Amino acid sequence: MRKLQKSTRESIFTYAIVIVAFLATQGLMLSGNISSALTGQLVPICAYVVMAVSLNLTVGVLGELSLGHASFMSVGAFSGVTACISLANVIPSDPIRLVVGMVIGAICAGAAGFLIGIPVLRLNGDYLAIVTLAFGEIIKNLITCLSVGVDSRGLHFSFLTSSSMLNLEEGGTVIINGPMGIAGIPKLSTFTAGFILVVVTLFIVMNLVKSRAGRAIMALRDNRIAAESVGIPVTKYKLMAFVTSAALAGAAGALYAMNFSTIVATKFNFSTSILILVYVVLGGLGNIWGTVIAATVLTILPEMLRGFNDYRMLLYAIVLIIVMLATNNSRLKLIPAWLKKTLGSKTGKESISNE
Amino acid sequence: MNNPREETKYVPQPATNLIPERELGKQLILEAHNLGIDFGGLTAVEGFDLSVSPTEIIGLIGPNGAGKTTVFNLLSKVYQPTRGTILMNGRDTMGMSTAQMNRAGVARTFQNIRLFNNLTVEDNIKLGLHNHIKYGMLSGILRLPNYWKQEKEAKERVTELLSIFSMTHMAPFRAGALPYGAQRRLEIIRALATGPKVLLLDEPAAGMNPSETSELMENIVKVRDTFQIAVVLIEHDMNLVMGICEGICVLNFGKIIAKGTPSEIQNNPVVIEAYLGRQKEDGQNAES
Numbered sequence: 001m002r003k004l005q006k007s008t009r010e011s012i013f014t015y016a017i018v019i020v021a022f023l024a025t026q027g028l029m030l031s032g033n034i035s036s037a038l039t040g041q042l043v044p045i046c047a048y049v050v051m052a053v054s055l056n057l058t059v060g061v062l063g064e065l066s067l068g069h070a071s072f073m074s075v076g077a078f079s080g081v082t083a084c085i086s087l088a089n090v091i092p093s094d095p096i097r098l099v100v101g102m103v104i105g106a107i108c109a110g111a112a113g114f115l116i117g118i119p120v121l122r123l124n125g126d127y128l129a130i131v132t133l134a135f136g137e138i139i140k141n142l143i144t145c146l147s148v149g150v151d152s153r154g155l156h157f158s159f160l161t162s163s164s165m166l167n168l169e170e171g172g173t174v175i176i177n178g179p180m181g182i183a184g185i186p187k188l189s190t191f192t193a194g195f196i197l198v199v200v201t202l203f204i205v206m207n208l209v210k211s212r213a214g215r216a217i218m219a220l221r222d223n224r225i226a227a228e229s230v231g232i233p234v235t236k237y238k239l240m241a242f243v244t245s246a247a248l249a250g251a252a253g254a255l256y257a258m259n260f261s262t263i264v265a266t267k268f269n270f271s272t273s274i275l276i277l278v279y280v281v282l283g284g285l286g287n288i289w290g291t292v293i294a295a296t297v298l299t300i301l302p303e304m305l306r307g308f309n310d311y312r313m314l315l316y317a318i319v320l321i322i323v324m325l326a327t328n329n330s331r332l333k334l335i336p337a338w339l340k341k342t343l344g345s346k347t348g349k350e351s352i353s354n355e
Numbered sequence: 356m357n358n359p360r361e362e363t364k365y366v367p368q369p370a371t372n373l374i375p376e377r378e379l380g381k382q383l384i385l386e387a388h389n390l391g392i393d394f395g396g397l398t399a400v401e402g403f404d405l406s407v408s409p410t411e412i413i414g415l416i417g418p419n420g421a422g423k424t425t426v427f428n429l430l431s432k433v434y435q436p437t438r439g440t441i442l443m444n445g446r447d448t449m450g451m452s453t454a455q456m457n458r459a460g461v462a463r464t465f466q467n468i469r470l471f472n473n474l475t476v477e478d479n480i481k482l483g484l485h486n487h488i489k490y491g492m493l494s495g496i497l498r499l500p501n502y503w504k505q506e507k508e509a510k511e512r513v514t515e516l517l518s519i520f521s522m523t524h525m526a527p528f529r530a531g532a533l534p535y536g537a538q539r540r541l542e543i544i545r546a547l548a549t550g551p552k553v554l555l556l557d558e559p560a561a562g563m564n565p566s567e568t569s570e571l572m573e574n575i576v577k578v579r580d581t582f583q584i585a586v587v588l589i590e591h592d593m594n595l596v597m598g599i600c601e602g603i604c605v606l607n608f609g610k611i612i613a614k615g616t617p618s619e620i621q622n623n624p625v626v627i628e629a630y631l632g633r634q635k636e637d638g639q640n641a642e643s
Contacts, residue, residue, distance in 0.1 A: 211495025219471045219482045226469035231457035231486045
């Protein structure tokens with residue numbers, strides 16, 4: 001009998017990693033063996049894992065370098081939080097409100113991804129990367145200029161003016177206050193919600209990749225002309241990958257924002273996009289489980305290394321290199337061989353005598 | 356302006372008949388009329404006429420740089436022609452993209468093999484079947500029953516197609532890791548999977564040894580007979596071209612210099628001149 005297909009084994013392995021990590025963390029939390037600093041990191045870790053996995057869909061599976069992924073996160077964060085605050089009276093249940101917030105965040109980010117994708121995906125390679133970078137900055141600045149308030153008549157928007165221009169009725173609240181962002185966010189995100197979002201993301205991305213659409217997306221990456229020659233519509237599948245990726249980033253943004261009491265648009269800048277790209281590259285392009293591990297480890301690490309003060313970033317860099325070797329590089333297999341060679345004489349003799 | 360999608364039955368000027376006894380012109384699958392393309396100031400192909408009837412094998416030959424691959428790129432709309440018309444089943448293909456041209460029934464292979472190298476052989480062929488596998492993105496993600504049904508059918512079809520070139524055992528391998536000859540065969544299978552009416556083969560025998568070439572010849576004829584499709588092929592191997600082609604079209608410097616059956620082409624002085632150079636005026640030195 002043939003073994004399970006390699007891709008099936010990989011996805012089972014990925015789900016296993018995530019579920020085991022979740023259960024282990026829950027166990028540690030119950031027994032009180034986990035530091036409060038790490039507890040605070042749990043939801044951001046989930047958000048970054050979702051971000052990294054979704055970016056891997058664009059960069060690893062579609063093969064287009066996107067440098068503006070954080071902007072979709074911010075669209076999701078701001079629209080999701082706005083929805084959650086304005087629906088506070090309509091939906092009293094916190095978990096349902098969080099789900100609604102994430103769904104709205106995903107829809108808004110997906111729509112943004114669609115609008116940006118139409119012009120951007122006509123480009124290739126470096127040009128596409130530069131334009132996504134520019135769109136990322138544009139979205140950041142647009143949100144910085146945006147004020148949103150809510151009162152009994154519904155949502156009010158104003159652009160480039162202060163929030164006092166919103167013409168709110170008495171009793172209305174300002175949700176997005178221009179450059180000040182959103183303050184007083186209800187803390188709806190929980191680790192369990194984050195875990196569920198991670199599993200849903202993995203389910204969507206891994207099943208998409210192994211379906212007809214996913215094959216077409218990978219075909220575009222491998223050879224665009226050949227893909228066209230077998231009748232695959234290029235724009236449709238590029239957009240499909242890009243929009244799915246943006247929508248997942250939006251859900252992650254909503255989750256992320258609702259873990260903090262305040263959030264500002266400048267948080268989702270170019271360095272955040274690059275940070276997520278680092279997770280993807282270190283995890284391995286197209287390698288989903290590698291991305292999950294890289295995002296988790298590299299989010300925890302700066303906190304864990306706080307004790308080393310001056311050497312913190314040095315150690316961080318070393319760990320980056322080790323992660324790169326461990327998840328993405330076949331040359332790692334040479335290390336055991338090299339160790340054997342250097343420690344050669346002794347182990348060699350032993351193995352001979354054993355024989 | 357006419358709508359390019361409109362069913363315009365265009366009655367063509369009959370191209371020089373390739374095989375008179377087959378009565379071309381009555382039933383043609385692919386027609387090119389006065390096809391031409393300029394790259395900047397350079398005219399790469401000029402006044403190209405070709406008529407392909409549903410089940411014939413046509414060879415496109417000519418010296419290096421004659422514009423053979425450019426003709427293929429025009430027929431598959433990798434390049435949009437500057438001049439001329441391409442009719443598929445009597446229908447104008449103006450403005451169609453490569454993908455639309457494929458759905459209209461033109462499949463091709465490439466001179467420098469273009470496979471999806473990081474995907475398995477099976478996935479490569481499933482991509483060829485892409486437009487025949489019918490389920491949406493949502494069924495794919497949620498694994499609805501339609502997904503399982505269609506994927507199972509696709510898998511059966513893949514095995515069937517692979518068996519033509521007896522490559523069934525190669526299905527789980529990565530396409531990029533296959534030996535050269537198998538890659539060429541896989542590319543042909545992938546093109547066949549799209550369900551074409553015309554198959555364009557760009558140098559299918561390049562880099563093959565004589566025994567592989569003769570096997571390929573048999574396979575091309577077999578493919579034509581089983582699928583009842585037309586085959587147009589570019590090839591430098593004259594044994595192959597003269598052995599299986601029913602009509603041959605010779606290009607030089609972007610223009611057709613001769614058309615006819617293999618024996619006519621072999622004895623055509625213009626073709627001999629294009630390949631071997633001009634004979635001396637008095638004809639005495641060059642003979643012997």
